[in-house]
Amino acid sequence: MQTIDLRSDTVTRPTDAMREAMLRAPVGDDVYGEDPTVNALQERLAADLGFAAALFVPTGTQSNLLALMSHCERGDEYIVGADAHTYRFEGGGAAVLGSIQPQPIPQEADGTLPLDKVEAAIKPIDPHFARSRLLALENTWHGRPLPFDYLGKARELASRRGLGFHLDGARLFNAAVAYGRPARDVVAGFDSVSVCFSKGLGAPVGSVLLGSTDLIERAKRWRKVAGGGWRQAGMLAAAALHALDHHVARLAEDHARAARLAEGLGTIDGLTVKGCHTNMVFVDVPAARLADLATHTAAHGVRLSIGYLPSIRLVTHLDVDDAAIERTIAAFASFAY
Numbered sequence: 001m002q003t004i005d006l007r008s009d010t011v012t013r014p015t016d017a018m019r020e021a022m023l024r025a026p027v028g029d030d031v032y033g034e035d036p037t038v039n040a041l042q043e044r045l046a047a048d049l050g051f052a053a054a055l056f057v058p059t060g061t062q063s064n065l066l067a068l069m070s071h072c073e074r075g076d077e078y079i080v081g082a083d084a085h086t087y088r089f090e091g092g093g094a095a096v097l098g099s100i101q102p103q104p105i106p107q108e109a110d111g112t113l114p115l116d117k118v119e120a121a122i123k124p125i126d127p128h129f130a131r132s133r134l135l136a137l138e139n140t141w142h143g144r145p146l147p148f149d150y151l152g153k154a155r156e157l158a159s160r161r162g163l164g165f166h167l168d169g170a171r172l173f174n175a176a177v178a179y180g181r182p183a184r185d186v187v188a189g190f191d192s193v194s195v196c197f198s199k200g201l202g203a204p205v206g207s208v209l210l211g212s213t214d215l216i217e218r219a220k221r222w223r224k225v226a227g228g229g230w231r232q233a234g235m236l237a238a239a240a241l242h243a244l245d246h247h248v249a250r251l252a253e254d255h256a257r258a259a260r261l262a263e264g265l266g267t268i269d270g271l272t273v274k275g276c277h278t279n280m281v282f283v284d285v286p287a288a289r290l291a292d293l294a295t296h297t298a299a300h301g302v303r304l305s306i307g308y309l310p311s312i313r314l315v316t317h318l319d320v321d322d323a324a325i326e327r328t329i330a331a332f333a334s335f336a337y
């Protein structure tokens with residue numbers, strides 16, 4: 001019985017075609033800027049998304065950290081969602097490594113930071129206060145594409161108040177597919193964007209940070225300081241290039257499968273489908289039954305992640321097909337809640 005792993009879209013393994021592309025990739029020493037495949041990836045994504053420069057890095061956490069450290073200096077502050085990945089799930093790196101103070105703002109259910117609250121949080125220029133320097137958004141957020149018109153409004157505020165504007169676009173392409181718009185339109189107006197290749201796009205490793213030439217120069221320096229200056233990384237960049245060619249449009253299949261999963265789970269007594277957004281389904285069951293449910297589904301070959309969020313989060317991805325969705329629904333249906 002093949003295991004169906006719905007814990008995250010990070011669990012995908014490279015396809016045979018992706019491994020083939022990795023094997024064939026021309027490589028060089030990227031610290032010298034001499035890896036042709038890394039350079040091709042950086043140039044291509046920068047051109048596609050409308051930025052002057054890009055930097056390939058090992059993880060999304062590092063990519064966000066380099067962005068924060070390139071926008072802000074010691075004693076500066078960035079304004080961020082209280083439930084944003086950079087604030088909650090990156091070990092406090094901005095503060096620990098960047099001496100950057102986060103100013104978290106409670107988010108609405110759709111993931112937006114109310115702009116009046118953002119504006120009220122911007123500190124006056126005065127030695128008593130950290131200097132407010134940056135507004136950071138996340139899209140998608142827990143699978144939700146932010147309302148498209150919100151992006152422009154947030155941009156307007158950032159510009160008017162002289163803040164930099166960063167996007168944690170770990171799942172940018174899921175958002176673009178959900179909006180039915182080119183990814184370029186989704187990142188328009190941001191000063192920097194971080195994109196993950198190791199989530200729904202199915203690459204084993206890698207994220208790209210995009211920005212101006214100056215910002216990326218600073219980020220490159222911080223990447224070296226953080227120990228992220230890598231050498232023949234072209235084999236990994238080849239996987240990301242392969243993903244751009246073959247795994248972007250198909251994200252729509254993941255979204256359709258999540259919708260089918262939500263529909264199937266919605267017919268089961270004892271559980272509540274809280275939401276279905278792009279490739280994520282959120283389900284509530286009585287808290288006392290959570291651990292038993294996970295044991296039960298595991299016995300049916302379905303792996304779940306429980307404990308990080310109040311709801312169970314089920315994530316569809318490249319390695320989850322239609323049959324896996326039906327098997328998952330059956331596994332949930334055969335549990336006594």
Ligand SMILES: *Cc1c(COP(=O)(O)O)cnc(C)c1O
Nearest residue numbers: 059060061062085138168170196
């Ligand atoms: C996964 C993720 C990241 C970065 O994660 P890494 O595991 O460090 O690559 C950043 N932001 C969001 C929203 C994510 O989901």
